Every structure is written in structure tokens, then in C-alpha cells.
Amino acid sequence: DSGVTQTPKHLITATGQRVTLRCSPRSGDLSVYWYQQSLDQGLQFLIQYYNGEERAKGNILERFSAQQFPDLHSELNLSSLELGDSALYFCASSVSGRGDNEQFFGPGTRLTVL
Amino acid sequence: GEDVEQSLFLSVREGDSSVINCTYTDSSSTYLYWYKQEPGAGLQLLTYIFSNMDMKQDQRLTVLLNKKDKHLSLRIADTQTGDSAIYFCAERGQNTGFQKLVFGTGTRLLVSP
Numbered sequence: 041d042s043g044v045t046q047t048p049k050h051l052i053t054a055t056g057q058r059v060t061l062r063c064s065p066r067s068g069d070l071s072v073y074w075y076q077q078s079l080d081q082g083l084q085f086l087i088q089y090y091n092g093e094e095r096a097k098g099n100i101l102e103r104f105s106a107q108q109f110p111d112l113h114s115e116l117n118l119s120s121l122e123l124g125d126s127a128l129y130f131c132a133s134s135v136s137g138r139g140d141n142e143q144f145f146g147p148g149t150r151l152t153v154l
Numbered sequence: 155g156e157d158v159e160q161s162l163f164l165s166v167r168e169g170d171s172s173v174i175n176c177t178y179t180d181s182s183s184t185y186l187y188w189y190k191q192e193p194g195a196g197l198q199l200l201t202y203i204f205s206n207m208d209m210k211q212d213q214r215l216t217v218l219l220n221k222k223d224k225h226l227s228l229r230i231a232d233t234q235t236g237d238s239a240i241y242f243c244a245e246r247g248q249n250t251g252f253q254k255l256v257f258g259t260g261t262r263l264l265v266s267p
Contacts, residue, residue: 085254098254145197
């Protein structure tokens, strides 16, 4: 158990809908990262937050957005969902945003878009 | 851009050694990692190596880094059926501001009894 929690574990929804994925980092970790794992694209970095502020952006679609709250939990919002958004979404956390900090991964949220 | 390549599949017998290979393109890579993903589970960090090291050993795991050829390998000694999983190589470097991990495609290791 990494100490990173993600909810829900599974999510099934329809095209065009909007969903919110939630992540609670390990106690004491200030930085949160979101990754997407799909059959087509493999594992890809989406976005990073550090202490409430966006720190780095990866291959995140404009239909997707994220935020980190004062209690340091983070939410990833996916809107106008398409079939291709079906994937496993991972959250990871680290102590700070520095490159030498280990990232601890949550168990993931599996999103299925029908 | 950064690219990390791995072979897709490896099959070994229990008790043998497994060697999983990875190549990367980012010459600024400073940290290189090996993650394990079991079915239905998240990613578990197995080990990592800094780019100024050639080798790192941690119990049954040995990581070798050839920085000149941009080649990383993970050797698992005395492979067990519980080692069956997908293994991801990942790198982090200056070109990406050290912020994100760039993952390989993953190597599915199957260990037969």
C-alpha cells in the first residue's frame, strides 16, 4: 500500500458525459501527479500540482482539467468524454516537486466510456 | 522528444534469471526507474538508478546502466511465479524539467513453474 488513495476504483459512463476522479496523496506529500494508461498511448503524464498550484503540464487534453485543494487532495475532471478516453488513470504523490523525489502511485481509477 | 522503448514480452522458467531491457533517447536523463504493475494494481517502484552510476544491486534485483548507449536493464535473479507482472522502465531528465516520468511501453514477464 503506497498511501495514495484514489476514488472511485471503477467508473462507467457514456460519451459526452463529465466525470471527476479524486486523489488523496500520502500524508506529508505536497505534490500530486496525474497519469493516463491506455492501450493506445501507454502510460502518459498529464499534469502535476504542487501545494495547490499547477507545476507542469504534459499531454493533457483541453477537455480535461485538474486542481489541488488546500487539504492537498486533487481532482481530475474529464468532460465531453469520448470512447478513446477509456483508460486507467493514476495519481501519484511526492514530498515536493523536485526531480529526485520518489513518486508513489495510487491503485488507479479505471474509466470506461460506452 | 523523449522516447523509451522496451520489448513487449519475456517468458522464463521459475528459478531462472530474467533480464528486461530498455533503451531511451533523452541524453539529459538523470533518474531511471523500474516499476512493476501486477494485474489490476497500481505501479510499484522497484528500484531506481542515478545516471552517474553503472550498476545498482538490491537483493534479487540488479540494474545496469550503459549511459553511452542509453541502455538500461533489470535483472531478476531466481525468478519466481510471483514476479509475473508488467515491468515499466521510466526516465526523468532535464529536458522535461525533471517533473514528469516518461514511461516505456512495458514488458510483460511470464514466469512458468
